[in-house]
Amino acid sequence: xxxxxxDGFHPSSPADNNLLRGNPAEQFxxxxxxxxxxxxxxxxxxLQDQQRQALTRLSSRxxxxxxxxKSSSVSALYTLFHxxxxxxxxxxxxxxxxxxxxxxxxxxxxRKRVVKRFREDYEGGVCLxxxxxxxxxHLYAADLNxxxxxxxxxxxKLLALKSDREDLDESVGDLVRVGVSREAAAEAVYKxxxxxxxxxxxxxxxxxxxxxxxxxxxxxxxQYTQEGLINVEENRGGSAAAFGDDIAIESLATEFxxxxxxxxxxxxxxxxxxxxxxxxxxxxxxxxxxxxxxFLLMKGTGWCGAGADHYEPLIxxxxxxxxxxxxxVVL
Numbered sequence: 001x002x003x004x005x006x007d008g009f010h011p012s013s014p015a016d017n018n019l020l021r022g023n024p025a026e027q028f029x030x031x032x033x034x035x036x037x038x039x040x041x042x043x044x045x046x047l048q049d050q051q052r053q054a055l056t057r058l059s060s061r062x063x064x065x066x067x068x069x070k071s072s073s074v075s076a077l078y079t080l081f082h083x084x085x086x087x088x089x090x091x092x093x094x095x096x097x098x099x100x101x102x103x104x105x106x107x108x109x110x111r112k113r114v115v116k117r118f119r120e121d122y123e124g125g126v127c128l129x130x131x132x133x134x135x136x137x138h139l140y141a142a143d144l145n146x147x148x149x150x151x152x153x154x155x156x157k158l159l160a161l162k163s164d165r166e167d168l169d170e171s172v173g174d175l176v177r178v179g180v181s182r183e184a185a186a187e188a189v190y191k192x193x194x195x196x197x198x199x200x201x202x203x204x205x206x207x208x209x210x211x212x213x214x215x216x217x218x219x220x221x222x223q224y225t226q227e228g229l230i231n232v233e234e235n236r237g238g239s240a241a242a243f244g245d246d247i248a249i250e251s252l253a254t255e256f257x258x259x260x261x262x263x264x265x266x267x268x269x270x271x272x273x274x275x276x277x278x279x280x281x282x283x284x285x286x287x288x289x290x291x292x293x294x295f296l297l298m299k300g301t302g303w304c305g306a307g308a309d310h311y312e313p314l315i316x317x318x319x320x321x322x323x324x325x326x327x328x329v330v331l
Contacts, residue, residue, distance in 0.1 A: 038315065039082040046299060051265045054278045055080075057328035058263075063316075064324035065293050065331045068259065068284070077322045080263075080295055083313030090211050092311045093244025093296075097252060097260075099313035100294050108210050110252075114244075115208050118251040122200040126286050132247070133199040139245060140197035140206070148226045156224070158194035159205055159217040162238060168193060186232045190220050207248055211241035244311065249283040257290035259283065261331065263314060265299040280331060292316075293331075 041047070041056045058080040067074035083099045086092045094107035094114070103110070121127045140157040147154060160168060168189055175185035195217070197206045209215050219240045221233035233240070244252075253260045262281040295314035324330050 038317070039084060041082060044082045047265070048267055050277050051267065051299065055082075055265060058278075061326055061328040062319050063280075063295075063329045063331060064322070064327035065259075068289055075322050075324075076292065077319035077324070077327060078293070078295070078316040079319055080314045080316055082297070083315040086310075086312050088310050090241025090243050093248060093252075096296050096311040096313040097294065100296055100315065101256065101258075108212075111208070111210060113255055114248055114251045115204050117255040118200070118207070118247065119204050121251070121254065121286055122204070127200070129200060135247065136200065136203045137198045140203075144224055152225065153230070154224050156222040157197045157206060158190050158220040158222065159197065159202065159209075160190065160194045160220050162216065162218055164193070165218065165236075183229060183232050186234060187222055187229055190222070190232070194220055203247065207242045207244075209240070209242045211239045213238065246283065250286065253283050253294075254285040254287060256294075257285050257288060259285070259289055259293045260296065261293055262296050262298055262311070265297065278329070280329060282331070 038059075041052050041059060044052070044055075047055070060079070062077045062079045064077050065075065083096070086095045086099075091107040091111065094110045097103075098105060098107060098110060118127075122129065122132060140155075142154050142156065144154060144156075171189045171193070172182070172185045175188065176182055180188075195202050195205065197203055205217060206219070209217055209219055215238060218235050218238045219242060220235060221240075222229060223231040223233070249260055249262070260283040262283065264279045264281060266277045266279070293316075295316055297312040297314050298310065299312065
């Protein structure tokens with residue numbers, strides 16, 4: 001059990017062998033998912049020619065990876081293929097990670113495990129609380145007096161207890177009946193009575209939302225331009241899930257003690273030259289690395305090419321010779 005995940009390691013000394021002990025993936029029933037195959041880039045939809053050519057080099061020439069520890073000589077060359085389409089339902093990070101890591105579980109269970117890891121590290125002092133809270137606030141409770149040079153639209157995320165939705169609706173209705181517009185009334189009520197996502201504790205509640213009826217909270221999204229409120233996504237059906245963010249990816253990396261690389265494939269109007277449409281964004285675990293890297297794809301064109309919210313799996317296969325000389329990318 002776990003052999004498929006550890007195929008990429010080629011320990012060359014006793015010190016390297018020690019790195020492989022206690023891999024948490026061994027405790028998670030790791031194995032190849034049924035139907036995992038090498039999907040060639042020619043058959044993947046939604047790619048421009050430059051993107052397709054760059055990604056094809058990852059499957060033909062591979063990505064050279066070396067263990068980040070200076071005391072380790074572990075290295076491998078991975079060829080990367082597309083792992084199949086993933087539903088754009090807000091759970092795509094966890095669905096894609098399951099496929100990329102060949103885990104036998106569900107997106108919901110993996111999400112719970114990631115949130116639990118974050119909570120333990122946040123409360124245990126492994127995460128720097130002040131820095132973590134500031135990052136969360138910037139993501140979900142931004143100061144609307146700033147940031148307009150970067151963003152045209154900014155969002156504020158709030159959490160409403162499902163059990164409170166009827167009372168919240170009544171309060172919004174009361175304001176509407178005295179002449180307040182529906183959006184202004186909703187903004188006032190939700191800001192006053194819902195939970196702002198602005199620190200580690202509220203982030204854990206937010207990231208637990210899967211968009212299912214069993215969730216404790218519904219996600220409310222307030223959208224603003226520099227001129228003011230433009231939309232309130234009330235999510236009345238409770239179907240909105242919390243998209244996996246960088247904090248979730250870092251917690252995922254920490255839980256499995258593996259580096260995670262998000263491969264951004266930029267479209268023509270977001271790339272820096274035709275030869276530079278791929279970027280590998282590293283996410284390291286909070287602690288040592290005890291397993292091979294994980295690769296996820298984020299592809300897009302136009303505005304989303306610079307940072308989309310949709311993740312797809314990259315399936316890695318170990319090349320027989322770990323040489324960096326002819327690799328398409330050296331990490």
